[in-house]
Amino acid sequence: MRARVLKALRGEIDCDRALKAARMRKFADAALARASARGWDLAQDPGRLRIQTIDSFNFRLATQLTVTAKAGGSLLITERPHELYNRAARQTLAAADHDDQTRGGH
Secondary structure (H helix, E strand, O other), X not given: OHHHHHHHHOOOOOOOOHHHHXXXXXXXXXXHHHHHXXXXXXXXXXXXXXXXXXXXXXXXXXXXXXXXXXXXXXXXXXXXXXXXXXXXHHHHHHHHHOOHHHHOOO
């Protein structure tokens, strides 16, 4: 991913679809303009960029949650999240059953 982003910033967009290439060029231009406004020379120091997948971004955010958010402790990434999704859905529905607003009560 990092290599693709850096290539796009250099204008080396490898894409067989014109619309997608134009969109990537637009994002790269916006990133370069922002970097220039902040005085960052991304060509010389690409390490200033934090390039990560959405999953790693979410994991980083989740690890920064406080204990008061009931998310303390160590977190693990699972390859089989189906059971966790089902458990979360059941707990959400159970909580909604006790909430007057979601039950339609007043």
